[in-house]
Amino acid sequence: MSERLTDIGPPHYDKFLPPVVKANYGKWKYHELLEPGVLMHVGDSGDKLFSVRVGSGRLITTDFVKDVCDLADKFCDGYLRFTSRNNIEFLLSDQSKIAGLKDAIKKMGLPIGGTGHSVSNIVHTQGWIHCHTPAIDASGIVKAVMDDLFDYFGSHKLPAQVRVALACCLNMCGAVHCSDIAILGIHRTAPKVDHERLRHLCEIPTTIASCPTGAIRPHPDKSIKSVVINEPKCMYCGNCYTMCPALPCFDAEKGGVALLVGGKVSNSKTPPMFSKLAVPYLPNNPPRWPETVAAIRKILVKYAEGANKWERVGEWVERIGWEKFFEVCEIPFVFQHIDDYRWAYDTYRTSMHFKF
C-alpha cells in the first residue's frame, strides 16, 4: 500500500491550456461575438482566440465525450473546455477552421449558441436518474423546455441574457434560487410514517432532529417505537427521509413543478436578486411536461415583449411591479404567493406605490 497516492488534488490547469491562452494569459484586451455561439478574444499582443460554444445535455456518456474529442482533435489541436452551464467550448486560434468545425458540430446534431442575449443551457440536478428526494425528473424536463426554447439558444434576440435552472426538490443542489427562470420540483404532502419499518431502520433522535420546522416528535404511545408528524408544520423538504427511509414523502399525483422568476447573480445595474414565486404548481406530467413548457414560454415571451433594452427578467418585473407581472402573464394571485416563512415581512408592501 506504500505506493497508494492520495490527496494529490486535481491536475494543474496549465497542462490543458492551448498555446494561445498561455501566451496571452492575463493579457486579454477585449472580446467580440462574431455570431451567436462564436466568441473572439483579442489579446494586447493582437493574438486571437476563437471559442465555439455548443449546447449538450448534462447527462452524457463516454461515447459522446469521445465524439466531442474527435472534433477537438480535428479542428482545435485537441483543446476544449466546458462552461459553468454545461456547454462545451471548442478553442481555436485558426479562424479559417471555424466553418469546418461548425459543419461538423451540426452534423453531430449539436446546437451552437448560448452566448449574449440568449437562453443558454439549463443548469440542473439529477432527478429520477440518480436522486432519492426528487419530486420531478431533471434531464427530461430540461430536454422538453430546451426543445421549445431552441430558437432562443442560437440567437441574441432577447432584451438581456436569460438564465434558466432546474432543481428537482427544494434542497436545490442546483441552487436555482438566483435564476431568471427557476424550475423547482415540489412535494406537497407530508411524509407517510411506516411505523413497522421505522422501528427497524431508523434512529428516532436523529430523525426528530432532522426536521427544520420541528414537526416530528416521538410517538405518544410509548409501546410504539416510532414518530408522528405534525402535518401543518411540514414544509415537505424531505430531510427526514434522508435520515430515515421509512418516511417516504412522494405522492405521484400531488407532487409537481413550481416556477420562480426574476433572480440574477450579476451586479450589472442592480444588485443580485433572488428568484420569486411566480407559478406555485404545475402538474408532474412526464415525458414532456407540456404545462411547464408552455408556462415558461409564456413568461419568456411576455418578458421579451415588455422589457426595456438590457433589462433582466427581475429588473423588468420590479419596474412594472409584481401585480402587473401577474396580470400580463395571466397568473392568478393566490395565498401561496404571500411569504409566511421566516423573513416574510420584508416582502409586504408598505407604500402607496402600486398599480391597478
Place this chain on the structure above:
Amino acid sequence: MHKTPLLDQLESGPWPSFITDLKRVAGRKKSAADLLGVLERSYKDKITHWKHGGIVGVLGYGSGIIGRYIDIPEEFPGVEHFHTVRVNQPSGWFYTTKALRELCEIWDEHGSSLLNMHGSTGDIIFLGTTTPELEPCFAKLTAKGWDLGGSGSAFRSPSCCVGQARCEWACFDTMEACYELTQHMQFELHRPSYPYKYKLKLSGCPNDCVAAVARADCSVIGVWKDDIRIDQAAVKAYAGGELKPRGGATVYPKLDVKADVTDLCPTYCMSYDGKTLKIDNKNCNHCMHCISLMPQALRPGTETGAAFLLGSHAPILEGAQMSWVIVPFMPMEAPFDELKEIIVNIAEWWSEHGKNRERVGELMLRLGMRAFFQGVGLEPPAQTVRTPRANPFFFWHQEDFDAEAAGRKYIKL
C-alpha cells in the same frame, strides 16, 4: 434492453437527447440499460426509485463517493449499486482530448460510462458504479494525476470562472487561486470534519459567472479600486455605430451612449457630451454595466484584487441566503495567503460553534455579526451592511466602555 415508450418520446426535437445518447451505451453496459429501465419506471410511476446511500468510499477518504441503491433491485440488478464518483475538475474546466480520453477509458472499465460534465459543485461526476470497483477506479485516477472531489460535511471542490485565461475583466487569477486553495485544503476536502458542507467559488469580476454570491459559503469576487480605463476613441466608435453594443451579444445595431450607458449607471457617476466620456470613479460601485456594453472602450482599473463575501446557501433551512461582504478588498497574489487564512479561521470558528447541519451563514445570523467578526479576528467594514439597523436594540459590552474610557468617540467634532 427494456422497452421505454415514454423515454422514447424524448428522442425527438432539436435539443440533444440524453436518451439517444444513453441508448448507445445501453447496448454494451448492463447498468446503463437497467438505468433506462428504472427511469422509464419513474416516468410511469411519477416517483423516484433511488434510496439514500450507506457509507461507501475509498480507503482513508470520507468524501468523494456518494452511495446510491435502487429500491427494486430484483427487476434492475444492473443498478442495484449505482454509486457516484466525484472527480475534482481542473480550474476553469479546460481539458485536452488526451486527458478526457484517459478519463473515459477509466470510467468505461470501472463504471457505467455515464457522466456529468459537470456537477453543480464543479466536479466531473462519474455516475454509477459498484462498491468493488471504487478502489481500482480511484487507483487508476490517481495514477493519471486525478483525485476525488469533496462531498458531505467537507470542504467542497472549489470552482472558478475562466478568469485571466480568457477574460479581459478578470481582476485576479481565478484559476490559480482555485488551484492553490484546492491543494491547500486537501485534508479538509477528503475528510469531512465540519458541521456541514463548506463551499468556495471564485469569480474574476462582479458579473460573477460562476454565481459565487449565490452558491458558495465563501464567495470571492474580483474588483478594482482605481479608475476604469477609458479609450475615448473607442467610445466615439460605439456612439457612431462602428462598434457593436456588448461586442455583438445583442441584436441592437447601435449604442446610444447616453440612453444605454450613462443614464443607466446606478450611481449616476458618468456623463457623455458627444465627445468625451467622463467617470467620477470615486462614486463608481463597480456594477460592470458600462464595461459590459463597451468592451473595447472600457476596462476595469489596474489596482485589482477581490472582495470576500460569506454565507450563501440554498433554502434549507432558514431560507436561501446570498453571501454578504466581509472583506471589501484584498490583494490576490499567489500563494493567496490572506485568503487561505480567512477561510481556515472561519472554518475553525464555525466548527467550534456550529450545530450539526448548520451552514456558516446560518450560524452568523444565529450568533450575530459581532460574535462572528470578533471570533475570526476581523474588523467590521462599513461595506458589510447595505444599511445600518433601524431598531434601537443595540448592545454594549464592557470593552466598549473601556474603549470610551481610553478615548473612543462616535463622531468627530
